[in-house]
Amino acid sequence: MKDLLKQLLNYFLIGVLALIPIVITLQIMIFVKDRVSDLIGTVYAVADNYLYTIMVFGVSIALLVWIGHKIVKDGRYWVIATIDNIIERIPVLNTIYRVIKKLINMFSGHDKAIAKEVVYVEYPKEGVWMAAYVTNRFDDKYVLFIPTSPNPTSGFTAIVDKSKVIKSAMNIEEASSLIISVGVDFNKVSEIGSLPKV
Structure with missing residues (x-):
């Protein structure tokens, strides 16, 4: 029974x-x-x-x-540019608008300079690897957005040295799918072997 x-x-x-x-x-x-x-x-x-x-x-x-x-x-429409200029003059609202616009551009792939690259980074400690979006670069420093599962829009922003990241062959959509599926939908299994061991 x-x-x-x-x-x-x-x-x-x-x-x-x-x-x-x-x-x-x-x-x-x-x-x-x-x-x-x-x-x-x-x-x-x-x-x-x-x-x-x-x-x-x-x-x-x-x-x-x-x-x-x-x-x-x-490349830009004058009505949208006019609205952008108006919102940029309003304190607090301009920051919210700019961040939302950059996030939408990042996930839609319209901004060629933002998040066109996915990397692996050790986070939150050594030996634990996370997929991260490269959102900006300054010399040898990478600004990364490290998303949390299962919601890829929440996460952490970190600045790391270029030597601390390993490039991935995943695109933004594949990385988002990996995060949303909590690892079930991961088609770059061969990359796991290239991650250094502690």
Whole structure:
């Protein structure tokens, strides 16, 4: 009887773990759907007309596509540059805006100078290796963002000497996947052998 209960509990846990990714994905989809529904409801409440609501969203999507095209083509769009200049003059808000913008550029890959490289660094102690994003360089010093699992947007910032890091063949997406999956999705297993032993 005890073995049967143990086996049933084991099957139950395996079932729960198998469903967690599906549930989380569905929760994200429901969250996005709710936000879009709220937005549509707000626009419709003001207009009280389906045609007007469809027109507002059609124009909004076209405007965002056009702004994206101008940014890709010209490197910077004057409307965004004007908003940047206004926000840069507001204390505290300018710091928050600048940091958020750099983080988005880092994870989206639009900023060629930021986080195009993933390295391994010994952290929090010698012999423990972590994947880190290189966010900046000054001579022989690397500024690293060392993310924590399973949320790659939280972590630590460290300044280390170039000699203390080992370059990785992972790109940002692969490193983020490694961190989110807490090591389950790691396709650079061959790199583990190149890490020095204590």
